[in-house]
Amino acid sequence: MQAFDIIAFVHSNDEEDTFLIPSAVRRIPEFSSNDEELISSVVAGTIPSYELEGKLGDCRRAVGIRREALRRITGSSLEGLPFDGFDYASILNQCCELPIGYVQLPVGIAGPLLLDGKHYYVPMATTEGCLVASTNRGCKAIAKSGGAMSVLLRDGMTRAPVVRLPSARRAAELKAFLENPSNFETISVVFNRSSRFAKLQSIHCALAGRNIYIRFSCSTGDAMGMNMVSKGVEYVLDELKKDLLPYSLTSTSSNFCSDKKPAAVNWIEGRGKTVVCEAVIEEEVVKNVLKTNVSTLVELNVIKNLAGSAVAGSLGGFNAHAGNIVSAIFVATGRQDLAQILESSHCITMMEAVNDGQNLHVSVTMPSIEVGTVGGGTQLASQAACLDLLGVKGGSETPGENSKRLAAVVAGAVLAGELSLISALATGQLVKCHLKYNRSTKDTCKF
Structure with missing residues (x-):
């Protein structure tokens, strides 16, 4: 039977929550006399820490020795950084060097996102309260209006x-x-x-x-x-x-690529996948789910996302918070180069009244979504499970289809997130909801 430790968390309002955490996650590694010699050598600098995996042939043991050496060098307990419960061999020579543990991030689920006639439950790894709830509300509005459609305009990675x-x-x-x-x-x-x-x-x-x-x-x-x-x-x-x-x-790289930096060349010519995603949200859905009206959303989108970003001199940032959704999905699905969130978050959000002003046409155009379903962190157990949840794990029978589908899901989730946040701003719900989900107050939220 698995053992658990009881951990208490005290909120700012003095209320206390308790959590059960598997003891193995918090267990401090035990060391033999041979390990003690290695730890002392690492501390003294006679054995480079990066050589441990190769010398020992045991990744978990290498991590434990490196971790203990660091603890003795710095005086930090490292108690809150989990050690056990992770397959360190899976990251060797491909994901992370000199590991000493791993960071836990909660994964929430938004959906179903009805996109191109198919339902997706979108995994989002985040520590920002309200983000998943808000995206989920946007998914609900899209689904109740018949779903969203996506189109891939371009698919090409660059190097310059x-x-x-x-x-x-x-x-x-x-x-x-x-x-x-x-x-x-x-x-x-x-x-x-x-x-x-x-x-x-x-x-x-x-x-x-x-x-x-x-x-x-x-x-x-x-x-x-x-x-x-x-x-x-x-x-x-x-x-x-x-x-x-x-x-x-x-x-080999000149910054004309342009990788991991906001750049006009990516905004204009695209990099990775260029995707447009759109939906028509019915008037009743805008009223009952988003708690606002079509004309207010259209006007606010112009003032905030378009004019506001122009005033700021924004490059590719004509949106409410595309980077929020992109980063949460990237972390959950094992994006190797997380800094590519920068160009992958380029997005322009458009809203206009259609059908004699009764319904809302909303779209996001994202010229440089950089995703993959093979390589990097996609093969790690947690990230592979999230990709499998979306039905895009690994390589596809027709090369490129899984990564294209993942890019479409990213754009669809951004569409949902944009709908919900703009609506929250229009109704003055943003601060109240963040106080609820980020500060653990008892305020109500209409998400």
Whole structure:
């Protein structure tokens, strides 16, 4: 029978909640005399901490030794950081280096999200009270109005190396060569050798003096594809250097990609999946579920999301809180590069009255959703379970279908979140609901 520890949590209003936590999660590892020697060596610096997994061949033991060495070095107890209950071998050489434990995050469920005729229950990992409840309300409004529809406009991951030529003229010559349609097939053959899933789609170049920035775009199957496209880029650059003209490679990535940064090139040309998701919300649903009216939502969307973001000089941020939903789904489903939340959250939310002003047409356009269903953290047990819940776990029979479906679900959930938050702002419910879900007060919330 599994043992539990009773943990008490005291709120700011002096009310107390108790929780049962599996004892194994909180158990401090025990050490043998051999372990003590290793711990002392790590503390003294004679054995690098990063060598423990390789030396021991036991990932759990390596983590315990590293953790204890850190505790002795820093004086921190690390008591609140769980140790047991995690498969450390599953992250070796692919997800996280120098592990000392893991962080627990609650996963909530929003839905069903009726999208493209199918119901999805969307997993969201978050510590922000109200987020899941609000998204869930948006899902309810969409479902009661017949569901949402999505369309994929583009699917291509990018990588842009920077190459320095002897002169600006030579850089311009290389640009002309790379962008000449008659040369594309030859370049594609070289690029596509790098992977059975990589398919070069386009090449777009920009110059700054004698530096040329080459933005390669390719399809990557069900993988997010950064490593795949980078490998293909190296194949092409090696071939160019050998057969065309000498150059010095400054960097495999030049920020013209643009990865993990808000950038106009992603907002305009897209990166990863470009998805539009829309729904028509019936007047009665707006009134009874969202607790507001169509004209108020349309006006507030213009003033807040469009004009407000313009006043702020926003880049890709013409929305209420797309990043909230994107980040929660990314964490739950094992996105390897969480910083890609930045460009993946680019979104413009549109609302307008239709059918003689009775119903609300709402849409989100997201040009750079960067998702994958294979690789990175998608193979970890918890994240794989969330992907399986959505029906997009692993690679699909038709390469790319699972990752495209996941991108559509992200956009659909953002649509739901936008509907609910704008409605909460329109009715003055935002602060009250956050106080309820974030401060544990007894206030009521209409979500």
